Amino acid sequence: xxxxxxxxxxxxxxxxxxxxxxxxxxxxEQLGDIVFVELPAVGKKLAKGDEAAVxxxxxxxxxxxxxxxxxxxxxxxxxxDAPGTVNSDPEAGGWFLKLKVANRADLDSLMxxxxxxxxxxxx
Amino acid sequence: MTETAADTxxxxxxxxPIHRALGARMVPFAGYxxxxxxxxxxxxxxxxxxxxxGLFDVSHMGPSLLMLADRSGDPDRDHAAxxxxxxxxxxxxxxxxxxxxxxxxLLLNDKGGILDDLMVARPRDPKWSGTLYIVVNAGTKNxxxxxxxxxxxxxxxxxxADDNALIALQGPEAAVVMRDFVPAAADLGFMTVxxxxxxxxxxxxxxxxxxxxxxxxILVPPDHATDIWNRLTQDPRVKPxxxxxxxxxxxxxxxxxxxxxxxxxTSPVEADLGFAVSKRRREAAxxxxxxxxxxxxxxxxxxxxxxxTVEGAPAREGAEILDAEGHALGKVTSGGxxxxxxxxxxxxxxxxxxxxxxxxxxxxxxxxxxxxIVTAMPFVPHRYFRKPA
Numbered sequence: 001x002x003x004x005x006x007x008x009x010x011x012x013x014x015x016x017x018x019x020x021x022x023x024x025x026x027x028x029e030q031l032g033d034i035v036f037v038e039l040p041a042v043g044k045k046l047a048k049g050d051e052a053a054v055x056x057x058x059x060x061x062x063x064x065x066x067x068x069x070x071x072x073x074x075x076x077x078x079x080x081d082a083p084g085t086v087n088s089d090p091e092a093g094g095w096f097l098k099l100k101v102a103n104r105a106d107l108d109s110l111m112x113x114x115x116x117x118x119x120x121x122x123x
Numbered sequence: 124m125t126e127t128a129a130d131t132x133x134x135x136x137x138x139x140p141i142h143r144a145l146g147a148r149m150v151p152f153a154g155y156x157x158x159x160x161x162x163x164x165x166x167x168x169x170x171x172x173x174x175x176x177g178l179f180d181v182s183h184m185g186p187s188l189l190m191l192a193d194r195s196g197d198p199d200r201d202h203a204a205x206x207x208x209x210x211x212x213x214x215x216x217x218x219x220x221x222x223x224x225x226x227x228x229l230l231l232n233d234k235g236g237i238l239d240d241l242m243v244a245r246p247r248d249p250k251w252s253g254t255l256y257i258v259v260n261a262g263t264k265n266x267x268x269x270x271x272x273x274x275x276x277x278x279x280x281x282x283x284a285d286d287n288a289l290i291a292l293q294g295p296e297a298a299v300v301m302r303d304f305v306p307a308a309a310d311l312g313f314m315t316v317x318x319x320x321x322x323x324x325x326x327x328x329x330x331x332x333x334x335x336x337x338x339x340x341i342l343v344p345p346d347h348a349t350d351i352w353n354r355l356t357q358d359p360r361v362k363p364x365x366x367x368x369x370x371x372x373x374x375x376x377x378x379x380x381x382x383x384x385x386x387x388x389t390s391p392v393e394a395d396l397g398f399a400v401s402k403r404r405r406e407a408a409x410x411x412x413x414x415x416x417x418x419x420x421x422x423x424x425x426x427x428x429x430x431x432t433v434e435g436a437p438a439r440e441g442a443e444i445l446d447a448e449g450h451a452l453g454k455v456t457s458g459g460x461x462x463x464x465x466x467x468x469x470x471x472x473x474x475x476x477x478x479x480x481x482x483x484x485x486x487x488x489x490x491x492x493x494x495x496i497v498t499a500m501p502f503v504p505h506r507y508f509r510k511p512a
Contacts, residue, residue, distance in 0.1 A: 058460050061439065
């Protein structure tokens, strides 16, 4: 499984031709306590960069963008009752949605973990 | 709140180095760089304040002293003289304040719109006779001070005290913390103020706050700001709390925030702050925009501030409020997540016909309508200290 990151701090983890999408540890720290997550409808087709979800912290709402193009095949319904999972376990249990990826090669343009860590150093 | 242009350097309070050392996230607010949260996060800070005691740096606000230029030496006569200078601007019966009494009041324009909400107090100490202690909002302080100075002319001088630190200690354990810090101040009644000495420091302490909890607001001379802050945070019952939790606490307490829930177009009646217009002033109708206010009291208001309990995503400032048929009624003026209630709440303005608690309305969030129910405020009951009779 490959995990890739965007400059907007989403992660995407490919397994076969589907991929989980969430936000990074850095992103959850920046957002603070997450109190609500708005997830897309299953079946929704997203282009790369489309708004995929919205996370609400105590202070503000922030958009989450699709790291690559694909179709939403599942969403993490558990976040409805436990949005704080995005804070406590952002890169596993706090996943937002599962995409059927249109083109696996699209992930190649995203940062791997080392590159993302180097990118965080520059912020 | 007054927005600051991007090229204006932000001011810092005396406690900013402490906030940074604690790992606070600093954000621009009313021209100052202020801690919005510490590493524990807004929800933990909010809950700590509701259960224990929170310490807030509110030094960006505008404490000041309005001092009569020529004092007669007769405390009541001097108090009446200084009161007569400020009363034409505001809604409070300042003249009727007892020694040590603090009153919440409104600064109005000549159309009866709210320029600011503020606290005016009559110091207890005889050496301060003919002086009023006034605390205004951060974003409006320069304009407020200019207006008060202009009204006072050469009969009184307004001394800014916003080079001091202003620290709020809030929560159910605030009084026991104060008992160990400045014991005499723990005996203050709600909405009273006094001068106290802690070791070699002169402190002005009022029993007041902006969280709905019991608590104190402490004016500290610049040289002692750090010491007093550190002394209080050494108490294990006390934790530093940022502006994020201050906002969620005051929202739960139903307390309006100037620049959001109140502005120059809002009247005291619309804002549901009629209690801030003292009886004597109302009867005399001798405050700015009195005609509008009296008309609205008689049933002429077109909108009124209400609380809303929201289902779904939080409805933020600017979200449209809709009736059951989807017609726009007004807008949310502040809204967010209520940690004590574990659900979103909001304040906004609707026509009086829709203001009754229990009325089912909607709010539009990102283009979708979510249910919202008009809810009596405070959302979380106030727990102010009431002195036993």
